[in-house]
Amino acid sequence: MTDITIALSKGRIFDDTAPLLKMAGIEALDDPEKSRKLILATNRANVRLVIVRASDVPTYVQYGAADIGIAGKDVLLEHGGTELYQPLDLNIARCRMMVAVPTGFDYESAVFQGARLRVATKYLQTAREHFADKGVHVDLIKLYGSMELAPLVGLADAIVDLVSTGNTLKANNLEAVEEIMPISSRLIINQAALKLKRETIQPILKAFSEAVEA
């Protein structure tokens, strides 16, 4: 049996993926929230899970350190998706990529005037493309977390961030003013692995797509 390594992050992606894995006959022997292990064995001797930072998943798969990965579209857009086969939208960990501003800020006027807008975000590629399409000049400020703080302390006029319930925005007196795109997580596969390990990967892929349909 060919060995298969699946890369995913703990938290919401693991939580939403576990039922799909189960339907594909794969169950982790440890809970990543409780264990400190980074490599988790599964009920299948030839399948293991590696627990990595969400934004590192495409890198592990790109270089073949993992054969399969599960990553958000937000992460894949920033990574560029080079050399990754992306056969399946798993429809999990869903949220929306949005532009948000302090409540009451006149975003429509700010973008129509052609005035420069300062935008703080972790998603530089996505933000750059979005504002370029609108013909709006932006100064992008790269942050690694808590984007919501930036407009409150004068670091930026607006942020580009993921929104699910909207509670984080509300708690910080911000409001979403534009949706950039809906986001969900996708299955990604190393292209060489797909060819070399086809007999093992294909049934897993099939089981995943049936689980998503169900």
Ligand code: PRT
């Ligand atoms: O947390 P860490 O810094 O390690 O990395 P990460 O944030 O990239 O990972 P993780 O596990 O938090 O998210 C993994 C993936 O889940 C992301 O890449 C998205 O595709 C997806 N996802 C779905 C989300 C959300 N929903 C989400 N709400 N990722 C982040 N958020 C954050 C958002 O950035 C904001 O800070 O939650 C906050 C808003 O939530 P609400 O419910 O208050 O709107």
Ligand code: MG
């Ligand atoms: Mg997070």
